[in-house]
Amino acid sequence: MSKTRAEPVRTCVACRLEAGKGALVRFVREPGGAVQEDPSGRAPGRGAYLHDDPECRRLALKKRSLERALRLRSTEKGDNP
Template structure:
């Protein structure tokens, strides 16, 4: 009996803002570096503790409010790191599926 090729499994991650689960490649990773900085990780492979957010402004702003990033990364981000993340979020579409 011939066996078919199995589809490749895609890792699932949860958005820290809306708690929806989606494929790892569809989310943006935020990483706490070993130096204690918080950065956007476009490659998804940077060393450090990571958290995932949908690539839309609504989820991005929700993640920046309150203590969502603080809880997910187990660190209080520096003010300049938060400002850099906020600036990155402004370039994102307002909602899922919108264009910039």
């Protein structure tokens, strides 16, 4: 393992593939509970990443991947039995 990593790797919450932060868009949970895109990547709060790809955005919406990753509903840990 002598490869140098130019940038940190994060996992896209939609397709679960890893990618460099440069290829991903960060989303943060605002104090009010809304999920907001964070183009600067520096907004405070819990963050989740998605590929900058319409397909992943659609998948995330459909699967509520962002909501899950950001734990918008913290009443239960597992949603499906």
